[in-house]
Amino acid sequence: MSTEILSPLPGTFYRKPAPDQPAYKEAGDAVAKGDVIGLVEVMKTFYEVKADADGEIEAFLVENEDAVQAGQPLAKLKG
Amino acid sequence: MAIKKLLVANRGEIAVRIIRAARDLGIETVQAHSDADENSLAVKLADSAVNIGPAQAPKSYLNIEAIVAAATASGCDAVHPGYGFLAESSHFADAVEAAGLVFVGPRGDTIRMMGDKVAARTAAMNAGVPTVPGSDGRIDDVAAAEKLAADIGYPVMIKAAAGGGGRGIRIAHDAKEFEHFFKLAQAEASSAFGDGGLYVEKVIESARHIEVQVLGDGTDVVHCFERECSLQRRRQKVWEEAPSAALTEEVRHDLCTSAVALAKSVNYRGAGTLEYLYDDRTGDFYFIEMNTRIQVEHPVTEWITGIDLVAEMIRVAGGESLRLKQSGIVSRGHAIEVRINAEDPANDFMPFPGVVGELTVPGGPGVRFDTMLYSGYAIPPFYDSLLGKLIVWGDTREHAIDRLMGALGELDVAGVKTTIPLYTALAKDGDVRANAVHTRWLEKWLESNADKL
DSSP states (O other): OEEEEEOSSSEEEESSSSTTSOOSOOTTOEEOTTOEEEEEEETTEEEEEEOSSSEEEEEESSOTTOEEOTTOEEEEEEO | OOOOEEEEOOOHHHHHHHHHHHHHTTOEEEEEEEGGGTTOHHHHHSSEEEEEEOSSGGGTTTOHHHHHHHHHHTTOSEEEOOSSTTTTOHHHHHHHHHTTOEESSSOHHHHHHHHSHHHHHHHHHHTTOOBOSBOSSOOOOHHHHHHHHHHHOSSEEEEETTOOTTTTEEEESSHHHHHHHHHHHHHHHHHHHSOOOEEEEEOOTTOEEEEEEEEEESSOEEEEEEEEEEEEETTEEEEEEESOTTOOHHHHHHHHHHHHHHHHHTTOEEEEEEEEEEETTTTEEEEEEEEOSOOTTHHHHHHHHOOOHHHHHHHHHTTOOOOOOGGGOOOOSEEEEEEEESEEGGGTTEEOOOBOOOEEOOOSTTEEEEEOOOTTOBOOTTSOOEEEEEEEEESSHHHHHHHHHHHHHHOEETTSOOSHHHHHHHHHOHHHHTTOOOTTHHHHHHHHHGGGO
């Protein structure tokens, strides 16, 4: 079964904790519920995006630094 | 050369403010905007608009090349940077001038010098302006730094020379903590800023934040009195006043005179603000830094002096000499500004972008509302949360706070959570009414008054 991780807020999506650091997760990585997969910046405040189930990241659906809407799917999760 | 056509290289309420000032001066305006701001009030009010890139600020409002190209292509002869974004970028000021355009602000060299904390502090000391006791510039040797800390007395602050906005600061309460933090701060500063330079400063406890507005034309400098901005959350000002009710006439005179001396010593051009810490108990003030731009809270100064600060900075940038003489600048009554942010004060100030329903704006004598809002406006999530500034004036501070209460009651931004409830609660608070506050007061108040928001 595959599920999607949704953006909790509108803003800018980042896959890395900082520009000079590696991505939190890559496609193919295993994730546990609660793992951080990226950040959403909204009005200069950063919020962590967490996996809401255990599984494996099948694909990211948006690029690093893309603008995202609240509720927009960010990544596909294989359960 | 008088400015004929001005590029507004900013967004939000300050873009609207700049357009209005330019219009008063008969200057045509071009609003630079990102994809996300196509429907902004500034775009609607400006004579024309030019797209400078995608929503994310690094690709638009921080993109020096795109902005200079837009200014040139649209036939502008000047650029106003507003506040934030590139307003204090010496590279931007240099690039604008190199393109043969006027930068509405100080010269790049002035921005560079005042932006370097150590250089600014040295300039202040050379102009005879009191600074917070601490190291004379950078200090690299732990043993020497520790001796200095003991001399000035704990607690002391260890600051990164290249830091800013509260970043790279540690507070040590004794020698043991000092040695530990100093080494840690050195490593952090070199990795975060590429510059491990540190300096050490005494911590002034229970200080007020007081700042002086200046205007210069490169030769002459005048002050427009002070503002007090002690009510802060996470080092961000939320409530600002002019004048400060905490100062005696004698301290006010000395403070404002010191600001003019420092600004004159660097041949300051444009509008600028010198920030100080003020210690109630001793009556001492200490220069901390200079902001080489117009500030968010400039309207409170405009109201007590009757001066249009944004118009004056544009005139000076266009080559005019200061029209104002110090003896002609007088302060009347008391003004208060509160920042209306798209944040939910009942939910730890969580940002709240959204679509504005019906907008109800307060009015009447002594009330001004500077905003970029209109009914139906979709607030983009990409920029800061400032929606507008409610500014009130009264004969006295008490009168101003009463008017603030009334105006807050009228103001309504349907569909969006804002910081209005915070100000309603603060305006009723006994300490705020008595002006018994300091820069850490609001954070403590929030810990025990969350139920009022």
